[in-house]
Amino acid sequence: xxxxxxxxxxxxxxxxLVGAWLHRADxxxxxxxLLERERAQAAGDEAARLQHPVIDLSRCLGCAxxxxxCPEQGVLEIAHGQALVxxxxxxxxxxxxxxxxxxxxxxxxxxxxxxxxxxxxVDEELAAVGAPGLHLAxxxxxxxxxRTAVEHGTRVARAVAERRRALGPLPAGQVELAILGAxxxxxxxxxxxxxxxxxxxxxxxxxxxxxxxxxxPRRKLVLTxxxxxxxxxxxxxxxxxxxxxxxxxxxxxxEHALPIETGAAVEGLxxxxxxxxxxxxxxxxxxxxxxxxxxxxxxxxxxLGVPGEDLPKVAxxxxxxxxxxxxxxxxxxxxxxxxxxxxxxxxxxGHTVSLxxxxxxxxxxxSRNAAxxxxxxxxxxxxxxxxxxxxxxxREHVVLRLGEGRELELENDEIFVMIGGVPSQPLLEQAxxxxxxxxxxxxxxxxxxxxxADRRATAVPALAFALVTGVLALGFAxxxxxxxxxxxxxxxxxxxxxxxxxxxxxxxAFGIAAAxxxxxxxxxxxxxxxxRPFRFGTLRTWMTVHVATGLLAGLCAVLHAxxxxxxxxxxxxxxxxxxxxxxxxxxxxLYAWVPRAANGRELALADVRARLAKLDGPADxxxxxxxxxxxxxxxxxxxxxxxxGRLLAFAGVQFDLRRALRRLRxxxxxxxxPPAELGVALALAREAHREAIxxxxxxxxxxxxxxxRWLHRWLALLMVVLIVVxxxxxxxxxxxxxxxxxx
Numbered sequence: 001x002x003x004x005x006x007x008x009x010x011x012x013x014x015x016x017l018v019g020a021w022l023h024r025a026d027x028x029x030x031x032x033x034l035l036e037r038e039r040a041q042a043a044g045d046e047a048a049r050l051q052h053p054v055i056d057l058s059r060c061l062g063c064a065x066x067x068x069x070c071p072e073q074g075v076l077e078i079a080h081g082q083a084l085v086x087x088x089x090x091x092x093x094x095x096x097x098x099x100x101x102x103x104x105x106x107x108x109x110x111x112x113x114x115x116x117x118x119x120x121x122v123d124e125e126l127a128a129v130g131a132p133g134l135h136l137a138x139x140x141x142x143x144x145x146x147r148t149a150v151e152h153g154t155r156v157a158r159a160v161a162e163r164r165r166a167l168g169p170l171p172a173g174q175v176e177l178a179i180l181g182a183x184x185x186x187x188x189x190x191x192x193x194x195x196x197x198x199x200x201x202x203x204x205x206x207x208x209x210x211x212x213x214x215x216x217p218r219r220k221l222v223l224t225x226x227x228x229x230x231x232x233x234x235x236x237x238x239x240x241x242x243x244x245x246x247x248x249x250x251x252x253x254x255e256h257a258l259p260i261e262t263g264a265a266v267e268g269l270x271x272x273x274x275x276x277x278x279x280x281x282x283x284x285x286x287x288x289x290x291x292x293x294x295x296x297x298x299x300x301x302x303x304l305g306v307p308g309e310d311l312p313k314v315a316x317x318x319x320x321x322x323x324x325x326x327x328x329x330x331x332x333x334x335x336x337x338x339x340x341x342x343x344x345x346x347x348x349x350g351h352t353v354s355l356x357x358x359x360x361x362x363x364x365x366x367s368r369n370a371a372x373x374x375x376x377x378x379x380x381x382x383x384x385x386x387x388x389x390x391x392x393x394x395r396e397h398v399v400l401r402l403g404e405g406r407e408l409e410l411e412n413d414e415i416f417v418m419i420g421g422v423p424s425q426p427l428l429e430q431a432x433x434x435x436x437x438x439x440x441x442x443x444x445x446x447x448x449x450x451x452x453a454d455r456r457a458t459a460v461p462a463l464a465f466a467l468v469t470g471v472l473a474l475g476f477a478x479x480x481x482x483x484x485x486x487x488x489x490x491x492x493x494x495x496x497x498x499x500x501x502x503x504x505x506x507x508x509a510f511g512i513a514a515a516x517x518x519x520x521x522x523x524x525x526x527x528x529x530x531x532r533p534f535r536f537g538t539l540r541t542w543m544t545v546h547v548a549t550g551l552l553a554g555l556c557a558v559l560h561a562x563x564x565x566x567x568x569x570x571x572x573x574x575x576x577x578x579x580x581x582x583x584x585x586x587x588x589x590l591y592a593w594v595p596r597a598a599n600g601r602e603l604a605l606a607d608v609r610a611r612l613a614k615l616d617g618p619a620d621x622x623x624x625x626x627x628x629x630x631x632x633x634x635x636x637x638x639x640x641x642x643x644x645g646r647l648l649a650f651a652g653v654q655f656d657l658r659r660a661l662r663r664l665r666x667x668x669x670x671x672x673x674p675p676a677e678l679g680v681a682l683a684l685a686r687e688a689h690r691e692a693i694x695x696x697x698x699x700x701x702x703x704x705x706x707x708x709r710w711l712h713r714w715l716a717l718l719m720v721v722l723i724v725v726x727x728x729x730x731x732x733x734x735x736x737x738x739x740x741x742x743x
Contacts, residue, residue, distance in 0.1 A: 033077040040087045051093030051108050053448045055083050059105035066097035074540035089364045102543040125159040129439050131432035137294045138185025146184045147227045153188030160290045161196040172286045175199045178279050181294035187249050189292050190258045191230035205265035210246045212296050269431040269561030276418020302420045314415045326350030333418035339369045341416050346381040356384040466551035473555045484563045511560035517553035573722035576715050583712040622671045626681040657689045
C-alpha cells in the first residue's frame with residue numbers, strides 16, 4: 001500500500017507540473033494573440049472593408065474549428081477558451097468558419113452594413129430594392145469571391161425565369177435578360193439562363209472574358225473554393241491559375257453558344273413605362289425586361305493625387321510581368337494586388353523592384369502572399385519601404401516621404417499604383433440602384449433557415465432524441481420487469497432468460513448495438529480533426545450525432561447488462577460510459593458559459609485602455625506616467641500574477657494597487673495636476689486593476705475546468721479498451737458467462 005501511495009504521489013505531482021507548464025504556455029500564447037489584436041486595432045485594420053467574421057460569445061464552445069479551417073492565418077484565434085477576431089482585415093469572405101462551426105456561433109457578414117453608403121441595397125433575390133427587374137450579382141454587391149459570384153449569377157437567372165412565367169410572352173424587339181459584364185457572375189448567369197431557356201444577351205466592355213480576373217497578373221492563382229458552373233458541372237480543382245480558369249469559361253461560352261457582345265461599354269440605362277430597360281452601349285442599344293448588373297466593384301482605378309501622376313510610366317494594372325525587363329520599378333500599395341505585382345516583377349531578370357506602403361505593417365494581404373514577400377525581401381529581390389508615401393513623380397525619379405519628415409528620391413522607370421479603385425456608384429444610381437442603408441431589408445432568417453436569434457443549441461435535438469429513446473428503454477424495462485426484477489441467481493430459470501441475457505438473443509443484440517454506437521461516436525473525432533479523411537456533413541451535425549450516439553450507447557449498454565452490471569470488464573466499461581456521458585455534459589455546459597465571462601471582461605479592460613489613451617498631456621507628463629502605471633498594474637495582475645496573489649488581491653489585500661495610487665498622488669502633487677484629472681486617473685487605475693484580477697481568476701477557473709475535457713477523453717480511451725477486453729472475454733467464455741447470467 002505504501003508503494004502505491006508513493007507512486008501515486010509522484011504521478012500526481014508530475015501531472016500537476018505538466019499542467020501548470022502547459023497553462024503558462026497557453027497564457028503566453030493568449031497574451032501574444034491579444035497584443036496582435038491591439039496592434040490591428042491601432043492600425044485601423046481590426047475589421048475588413050467587406051466580409052468580416054462576427055462571433056457570438058454566448059454560443060462559442062472554444063472548439064477551435066473555425067481557426068483550423070480558416071485559409072488565412074491571423075484572422076481568428078482562441079483566447080480565454082473562445083474564438084476571437086484578431087485581424088479581420090485579412091478575411092477573404094470564404095466563410096469556411098461559418099459553415100464548420102458546430103454551435104452556429106460565427107457568421108461572416110459585410111462589416112458595418114447598417115451604416116455604409118457604398119453597398120447597394122438588394123433583396124434576397126439580389127434585386128435592387130425599388131427597381132423591379134434590375135438585379136445585381138458578384139463583386140458589385142461587395143462579395144469578392146469567385147464562388148459567391150457564380151452563386152449570385154445562377155440565382156439571378158433562376159429569379160428571372162420564375163418572374164418570366166408571371167409576366168407572360170416577351171414583347172417583340174426585346175430580350176428577357178441583359179447581362180452587363182462577362183466575369184464570373186455574368187457568365188454563370190448566362191449559362192443558367194441558357195439552361196432555363198431564358199432569352200438573354202451578355203454585354204462586356206472589354207475584348208476578352210473574365211471581368212476582374214482577366215486583369216490579374218499572368219499565372220496568378222485564383223482561389224475558387226469548390227464551385228459548380230451551370231451546364232459545366234463541378235470544377236475538379238479547388239484553385240486554378242488565371243489562364244486555366246478563363247479557358248474553362250471560354251470553352252463553356254463556345255460549347256453553349258452564349259450570346260456575348262464584347263467591346264460594348266455601357267453608356268446609360270433608360271427605364272420605360274412598361275418596366276423594361278434600354279441598355280445603351282458603344283456598340284448599340286438593347287432593350288430587356290430584366291437587367292443583371294455584374295460589372296464588378298473596382299470601377300475606375302484610385303489615383304494618388306500627386307504631381308506627375310499623368311506621366312506615361314504610371315500604370316494601374318499589370319497584365320504581363322515578362323514584358324518588363326531591366327527596369328527600375330516602384331509598386332505602390334499594401335494589398336494582395338500590390339504584393340503580387342511586386343513579386344511578379346521581381347521574378348523577371350534585371351529588375352530593381354521597390355514596394356511602398358503608407359502603413360508600417362501589412363495587414364490586408366493573404367498569409368501565403370505575406371510569406372512569399374518575406375522571402376523576396378530576405379533574398380534582396382524586393383526593397384520594402386514601409387511607412388512611406390509618394391509625394392511627386394518625375395521622369396527619372398520619384399519622391400517618397402518617409403517618417404519624421406524625411407524624403408527619399410528614388411531613381412525610377414516604371415510605377416504601378418495598386419491602391420484599389422473607385423466604385424462605379426454613379427452609374428449604378430443612374431440605373432436605379434439605392435445605397436441608402438435605411439432601405440436595406442432586415443434579414444428574416446439565417447442561411448440555415450432558422451431565425452438567427454433563435455437558433456437551437458446543438459444539444460437540444462440530441463437531448464430530445466435521448467429523451468425519446470430513454471422513455472422507450474424505460475418502457476421496455478417495465479414491460480419485462482418480471483425478468484429484470486429477479487435476483488441474478490433466479491434469472492436462469494425464467495422463460496425470458498434466453499432472450500434477455502447478455503450472451504444471447506436480444507440482450508446480445510443490445511451489446512452489439514452499444515459497441516457499434518461507440519464506434520460511430522468516435523467517428524466524430526475524425527470529422528473534427530484538421531487533417532481528416534472525410535469532409536461530408538457539417539461539424540454541427542456531427543456534434544449532434546456525437547451526443548445522441550453517446551447517450552443511446554449508454555441505454556443499450558444498460559439493457560445489454562440486463563439492468564445488473566457485474567464486476568467484469570463489461571460492467572466496468574458500462575460505468576466508464578456513464579461517467580463519460582456525465583463529464584461530457586458537464587464539460588460542454590461549463591465551456592459554454594465560463595469563457596464567455598472572461599471574454600466579456602477582456603472587452604471591459606480594452607475599454608479602460610481606450611479611455612486611458614484619451615488622457616491628454618506631454619510625453620513625459622503626468623498623463624503619460626499615469627497610463628504607464630495603470631497598464632503595468634493590469635499587465636502584472638492579468639498575465640504575471642499567481643493564483644494565490646490574485647486571490648489575496650481579490651480578497652481586499654490590494655497592496656500593489658494602494659502603492660500605485662500613492663505614487664500617482666505624489667506625482668500629481670509634484671506636477672500640480674488638477675484634482676479632476678487626478679480623479680480620472682485614479683478611477684481608471686482601480687477599474688483596470690479590478691478587471692485584470694477578474695480576467696486572471698476566470699482564466700484560472702477555466703484551466704481547472706479543463707480537467708473535465710481530459711477526464712472525458714481518457715475515460716473514453718479506457719472505455720474502448722474495456723469494451724475490447726469485454727468482447728474478447730465474451731467470445732472466449734461467452735457460453736460459461738451466459739449460464740451464470742453475468743455481463
